Amino acid sequence: MADVRTHSHQLQVHPQRQHEGGIKVLYPQSGPSSTQVLAVFVGVPIGGTLLTIAGLTLAGSVIGLMLAFPLFLIFSPVIVPAAFVIGLAMTGFLASGAIGLTxxxxxxxxxxxxxxxxxxIPEELEEAKHRLADMAEYVGQRTKDAGQTIEDKAHDVREAKTFDVRDRDTTKGTHNVRDTKTT
Structure with missing residues (x-):
């Protein structure tokens, strides 16, 4: 007899969303806010204008350098020390500004x-007072304990010396007695 079991399998199918590109990926629920739109409308022209001015300045600097290069060659004995002095002065001004700002x-x-x-400060002062009082109490207790220990040891030493002296006295007396008896 063959045991045949039947199993029921369930298959779950999850629908896949297709990827939609564009701005919906960045803003899936809603479009950009009015603040973001305003920032783009104001920021792009200002940024473009500043980039244009930077490019024109760079181009003007390159053209000016190309025109002034022959003069640099002719007047180099004067210009090089002057540039060195101006460079040192600018370094000094920048350093003083940085140090002042710091x-x-x-x-x-x-x-x-x-x-x-x-x-x-009042909270820390109270905490310091409590710590000082605790430390004073601790030191006082330790001092009492040390004094008691010293007193106990002194008492023990005193008793030991007393017994030692009595033992010596009794042994001396017996020696004397023995010595007198034997002679």
């Missing part, structure tokens, strides 16, 4: 830190 930002940080710390 100083101002440091002072601002310190003032803000002091303001924030001033708000927490």
């Amino acid at each position: 100083g101002l930002s440091s002072m601002s940080w310190v003032l803000n830190y002091i303001r924030r710390a001033g708000q927490h």
Whole structure:
């Protein structure tokens, strides 16, 4: 007798969405907001204008350098030291500005830190008082314990010396007695 089992299988089919390109991928639920549209309408012309000005400035610099290059060759004994001096002066101005800005930002940080710390000082002062009181109590207890230990040891030493002295006295007395008896 063959045991034949029948199994029921279920097959689930999930529909696949087709990929839609374009702006719906970035904004699947709705279109761009009015703020985003305004940013694009204002940003593109301003960015384009600035890029155009940057390109014109670069082109003007290259043309000016090409026209001035013969003059640089002719007047190089004068221009090179002048350029060196101007470069040092600009470096000095930039360094002083950077150092000044660093100083101002440091002072601002310190003032803000002091303001924030001033708000927490009473809490920290109370915490310090509690820690100091706890430490004083701990030191006092340790001092009492150390004093008691020293007192106990001194008492033990005193008792040991007392017994030692009594033992010596009794042994001396017996020696003397023995010595007197034997002689």
